[in-house]
């Protein structure tokens with residue numbers, strides 16, 4: 001079975017645009033969990049442009065109360081700065097079920113590649129070991145076609161396949177051109193004892209084809225498309241509520 005971890009970054013984007021408390025990430029996460037989502041994902045970035053350290057603490061409490069998995073994503077190599085205690089410190093303070101290591105640089109609009117495992121192996125080994133020592137399952141962000149021998153040598157429990165290129169191929173009408181590389185990488189990871197997660201730009205349109213075409217995906221984390229789709233699904237209902245308030249005057 002593939003579990004769904006909802007990424008609530010985008011709720012924080014909306015909240016931060018007005019500087020207040022709403023929409024509230026914990027309320028949104030609770031709605032996802034009440035609807036049956038299996039877990040919550042966040043990707044706090046050092047510039048705190050969406051999820052902030054306080055959100056991470058509050059969501060850790062919520063997911064603990066619901067007995068579901070909390071997945072924190074981030075770059076373990078990025079140094080702490082004001083408002084961002086650093087990836088390891090956040091994990092040490094909140095003990096998420098899963099820590100997903102992503103090699104994002106400063107100023108990147110969003111994640112757009114996995115690790116070069118052979119190049120980053122020594123540093124990755126250290127971070128993976130430290131996170132496992134505090135009780136986290138550790139997943140590492142990987143491109144289709146990445147070196148799974150080196151990924152396994154990092155000590156990671158899982159890889160998370162970076163699905164952006166698949167989503168692009170799907171949108172261009174030829175998902176079957178990209179799926180075999182994802183499936184081969186998943187099988188190579190599994191043959192080396194690692195589990196396989198996937199995420200980035202997955203959506204209602206492209207998810208089914210991906211899950212059907214890639215071996216034994218344990219978890220998908222989905223945020224951008226899911227929150228956008230929720231707006232479309234919720235707008236008619238919400239507009240009617242406003243109209244009924246106005247009609248009731």
Ligand SMILES: CC(=O)[C@@H](O)[C@H](O)COP(=O)(O)O
Pocket residue numbers: 007009010042043045073102109110111141199200223
């Ligand atoms: C690793 C990954 O693919 C997601 O965490 C994605 O990067 C979401 O981050 P943003 O919401 O900051 O784009």
Ligand SMILES: NCC(=O)COP(=O)(O)O
Pocket residue numbers: 007041043073160198199200201202221222223224225226
């Ligand atoms: N790990 C991927 C994730 O958490 C969500 O990515 P996206 O759906 O916001 O592109």
